[in-house]
Amino acid sequence: MTTYAIGDLQGCLDPLLRLLDQVHFDTASDQLWFAGDLVNRGPQSAAVLRFVRSLGDKARVVLGNHDLHLLAVANGRRQGRRDTLNDILNADDCDELLGWLRQQPLLVEDAGRGIAMLHAGLPPQWTMAQARQHARDAETALRGHGYRELLVQMYGDEPSLWDESLSGFARLRFIINCFTRLRYCDAQGRIAAEPKGQPGSQPAGLLPWFMLPARRSSDFRIIFGHWSTLGKVSWPEHHVYGIDSGCVWGGRLTALNIDDGELHSVACDEYSKTGNGE
Ligand SMILES: [Mn+2]
Numbered sequence: 001m002t003t004y005a006i007g008d009l010q011g012c013l014d015p016l017l018r019l020l021d022q023v024h025f026d027t028a029s030d031q032l033w034f035a036g037d038l039v040n041r042g043p044q045s046a047a048v049l050r051f052v053r054s055l056g057d058k059a060r061v062v063l064g065n066h067d068l069h070l071l072a073v074a075n076g077r078r079q080g081r082r083d084t085l086n087d088i089l090n091a092d093d094c095d096e097l098l099g100w101l102r103q104q105p106l107l108v109e110d111a112g113r114g115i116a117m118l119h120a121g122l123p124p125q126w127t128m129a130q131a132r133q134h135a136r137d138a139e140t141a142l143r144g145h146g147y148r149e150l151l152v153q154m155y156g157d158e159p160s161l162w163d164e165s166l167s168g169f170a171r172l173r174f175i176i177n178c179f180t181r182l183r184y185c186d187a188q189g190r191i192a193a194e195p196k197g198q199p200g201s202q203p204a205g206l207l208p209w210f211m212l213p214a215r216r217s218s219d220f221r222i223i224f225g226h227w228s229t230l231g232k233v234s235w236p237e238h239h240v241y242g243i244d245s246g247c248v249w250g251g252r253l254t255a256l257n258i259d260d261g262e263l264h265s266v267a268c269d270e271y272s273k274t275g276n277g278e
Contacts, residue, residue: 002026003110004255004264005033005117005241008225010066010248011042011084013051018266019253027058033108033258035225035243036064036119036180038101039085042248042271045070046087049097061104063142064119064226065180071142072151074098102142106179107135109220115258117223121182121209123162123189127216134175141172157193182209183227198231210240223256233263249273 004023009016025032038052038061039045052059073079074089088094109116109132122131141150153169154176166174177191184192184206195202199211209215210222221239228246233254235242245265247253250273252265 001029001031003031003033003258005035005223005243005258007035007243007245007247007254008037008064008228009034009039009042009048009253010037011039011045011048012247012253012268012271013044013047014270015247015253015266015268016048016051019255019264022266023255023257023264027055030058032059033117033223034059034061035117035223036062037066037225037244038064039070039088040066040083043084044087045085046091046097049088049101050093053097053100060108060117062108062117062119063101063104063106063180067101067104068151068154068176068180071098071102072155075148075151077151102147105135105139106176107132110258113258114219115221115223116217119180120224120226121178122215122217122222123178123182123185123191123209124212124215125162125189128220131217135179138172138175138179157191160193161188161190181226185209185212187212196227196229198229210235210238210242223258234261247271 034052038048052061070085073085088097107116107118116128150172154173156173159166159170159174162174182191184195184202186205192206199208218239223241223243225244227242228244228249230242233241233243241256243254243256245252245254247268248271250268250271252267255264
């Protein structure tokens with residue numbers, strides 16, 4: 001039995017099928033972890049959702065910002081100019097697909113092996129035990145009766161700094177922003193919403209979240225997606241893997257074998273290289 005963590009699909013099913021073929025994925029015994037952003041920007045968002053859902057307990061998924069955006073759009077939020085969500089929104093099984101998506105977590109773990117997966121990042125203040133609790137709180141809210149209001153209230157860049165006394169939507173907004181949007185923050189963990197480029201390109205005073213020296217979650221190996229401009233997957237000195245290698249931007253789709261750390265990938269030459277990685 002092997003577990004592979006797969007990078008951001010963003011509506012690209014064909015590269016996934018090629019990658020699963022390449023690693024000889026065995027549905028009877030292997031597991032797949034998906035690092036979020038299953039949908040949007042690519043041409044096959046509905047097909048990706050149907051495929052991943054059909055894997056049942058062979059697949060574990062974390063929610064990304066594009067997945068939450070899809071839920072928000074279905075709830076009345078305006079689509080962006082480059083969104084490619086209509087194949088889902090117009091599908092006969094739209095409600096089933098979105099109902100399934102809304103049940104997915106923000107954090108997946110194999111605690112016994114000290115491995116966790118999330119879409120974007122964690123602030124330096126949180127231990128993995130605290131991250132787990134915050135994820136469960138936000139997941140409960142997303143699954144609960146008040147989720148429509150959360151899908152409206154979760155947007156915005158404030159608060160930018162964790163404070164244990166945060167409550168209500170401000171607390172949930174910070175938690176969701178970390179799990180689904182975080183890239184850079186300052187030494188105190190104040191989130192910088194704007195920079196999206198490769199490490200080294202950011203304004204002075206900012207660091208990738210996983211490089212903060214005092215980060216309290218560094219005892220876990222963390223797998224994340226979301227950051228297609230990262231430049232490489234494996235950051236052993238920081239105990240993290242950033243597995244979004246820009247599939248929908250004409251880059252590659254990556255699978256990380258979480259048992260032996262081996263990386264596999266396929267080229268995604270069918271997609272345009274003109275995107276900007278968002
Ligand atoms: Mn993302």
